[in-house]
Amino acid sequence: MKIGIIGAGAIARRGHLPAYRTIPEIEIVGIADLDLSLAEKVADEFGITRYVPDCETLLEDNSIELVDICTPTQTHLDVIKTAADQGKHILVEKPLSVTLEDAVEIQKIIKANDINLCVVHNWRYAPSVGRVAKRISGGYLGNIVTIHGLGLTSFPSSWTLNTWLYHQGGVLYDFGPHMIDMILYMKNFSPVKTVYAAGGDFSHGNMDFINYAVITIEFEDGSIVTTDISWMTASVLKFILDVHGTAGNILLDIRNDSYSEVHGFSTPFNDIRYFFSKMWRIGNGVLSGSYFNGANIYYKPLILDFINAVKGNGEIPITVDHAVMTNAVLEAAKLSILENRPVSYSKLVGED
Incomplete structure (x- = not known):
């Protein structure tokens, strides 16, 4: 499965990306971060060939099936909207949002686009x-x-x-x-x-x-x-x-x-x-x-379970x-x- 990473901060570097590195069937297609120099540094560290400064550019890649959102919580709604518009399945860091209003809006977006979303409570x-x-x-x-x-x-x-x-x-x-x-x-x-x-x-x-x-x-x-x-x-x-x-x-x-x-x-x-x-x-x-x-050791089993769910196996x-x-x-x-x-x-x- 091909995955795009949104956000190159500490949670991506210490939790998500080390877990993906141990899953052979996963290919990280690219990583996006507003801080392009950070995206480049993390891409180099984890052997990711493409890095870009915004999620819109990354998500234009039709090969990406699942988006992993590791950005600050206040940005989740906008990034999820963008990913859902492209028909991507979504793994997002906790919490879903910082307001109930945004959380409900995300819920509606996921159901309207008939895609899967999983929140990281590892x-x-x-x-x-x-x-x-x-x-x-x-x-x-x-x-x-x-x-x-x-x-x-x-x-x-x-x-x-x-x-x-x-x-x-x-x-x-x-x-x-x-x-x-x-x-x-x-x-x-x-x-x-x-x-x-x-x-x-x-x-x-x-x-x-x-x-x-x-x-x-x-x-x-x-x-x-x-x-x-x-x-x-x-x-x-x-x-x-x-x-x-x-x-x-x-x-x-x-x-x-x-x-x-x-x-x-x-x-x-x-x-x-x-x-x-x-x-x-x-x-x-x-x-x-x-x-x-x-809790970093629990990212891998959660990710594997979500990938299996996306494939219809759980x-x-x-x-x-x-x-x-x-x-x-x-x-x-x-x-x-x-x-x-x-x-x-x-x-x-x-x-x-």
């Missing part, structure tokens, strides 16, 4: 995530009552010098999409009733964007989720879900790809077993070097409908922080 491909999702859907925890999430990460300056992430939504649209997608995935994207969030700018106006938030999500089935998302409290990533059901509890450490499942009373043996299981996974990751690549890993729901929860959280009120999900998305 943390879903951590093996422990798949195992826990199967345990939950299989009823081993009974009915889910509460989920407590922890998504603590450092400021984007730790991995990029670009400033486009420092808009009003801030951390909500940086690590927030991973957390909200993971929560909705564990809940099988069941209907949301109300979203309430507190937080904002912990520097009291010096930064002027949301850099920490605690979000409460109430689902129509009565279950409740709380999650802490922040740039302010950690220099090392913490990505944890503590899932409580009527028949058991699972503590899922997504960053360290490990989980503990308890039914009834927890004993010291549960803690010991979880500790050694977690250390074994971390140790193997450290020795192999994969631990230090974080389902799209993260659909545009699911991505729109994630965007809706994020927008509800932002509105709740800015207006200090709970937000009705159905009213926000126009279902009422």
Whole structure:
């Protein structure tokens, strides 16, 4: 399959392009970036023969079947429009957009052009995530009552010098999409009733964007989720879900790809077993070097699944409908922080 890359920034260089390099059936036809010198540098690094300064020029190539969009989120709608007009299938970095309005517009574009779109939520491909999702859907925890999430990460300056992430939504649209997608995935994207969030700018106006938030999500089935998302409290990533059901509890450490499942009373043996299981996974990751690549190691299986879906051999890993729901929860959280009120999900998305 022939692919065109839009955007030559850090996420393309560190995540997408190294994954494509390990997939023999993929040919990167060209790469586009407004910074032509950067496009040239990345093209040379990854053996790409063509580099251009804009997506329109690249997408004139009729041989390109799939477009991989690695540009800032604020540009996604325009780039997706251009790709869809050319009939290209689309892989796009998370989040789908920074507004629900744009997300819905993208949803309409994809359906009107009868093309496939997948959003990159690569943390879903951590093996422990798949195992826990199967345990939950299989009823081993009974009915889910509460989920407590922890998504603590450092400021984007730790991995990029670009400033486009420092808009009003801030951390909500940086690590927030991973957390909200993971929560909705564990809940099988069941209907949301109300979203309430507190937080904002912990520097009291010096930064002027949301850099920490605690979000409460109430689902129509009565279950409740709380999650802490922040740039302010950690220099090392913490990505944890503590899932409580009527028949058991699972503590899922997504960053360290490990989980503990308890039914009834927890004993010291549960803690010991979880500790050694977690250390074994971390140790193997450290020795192999994969631990230090974080979620980058999950790009390849996601890309392969999407390519197979495009060929008609499977389902799209993260659909545009699911991505729109994630965007809706994020927008509800932002509105709740800015207006200090709970937000009705159905009213926000126009279902009422």
